[in-house]
Amino acid sequence: MTNRSSKPGDHHISVEFPAPGGLRLDEAHLFLTEVAPGxxxxxxxxxxxxxxxxxxxxxxxxFRTASP
Structure with a gap:
């Protein structure tokens, strides 16, 4: 992902792992912190x-929030 904001940001990214038929097998969450502008x-x-x-x-x- 790219931080397109003008300030550093923390990002919470949710993903799911669906089977070919659409059944949701599991999910995961990623946390990327202090990503600089650009x-x-x-x-x-x-x-x-x-x-x-x-x-x-x-x-x-x-979900993005400004880094402290």
């Missing part, structure tokens, strides 16, 4: 549930 940040979403088939994660929400 800076790109990357992280890996991991599930605590073992999944034995290919899935693609889908972003379900992003």
């Amino acid at each position: 800076q790109q940040a990357r992280d890996t979403a991991q599930s605590l549930t073992r999944v034995d088939r290919p899935v693609t994660c889908r972003v379900t929400g992003v």
Whole structure:
């Protein structure tokens, strides 16, 4: 993700792991802190549930607050 704000931000990103038929197998949450203006940040979403088939994660929400 890229912080397109003019101030540093903290980002809470929610993702889900749906099976091909649409069944939600699990979800994960990422926390990216103090991302500078214009800076790109990357992280890996991991599930605590073992999944034995290919899935693609889908972003379900992003919540941004200004860094302290």
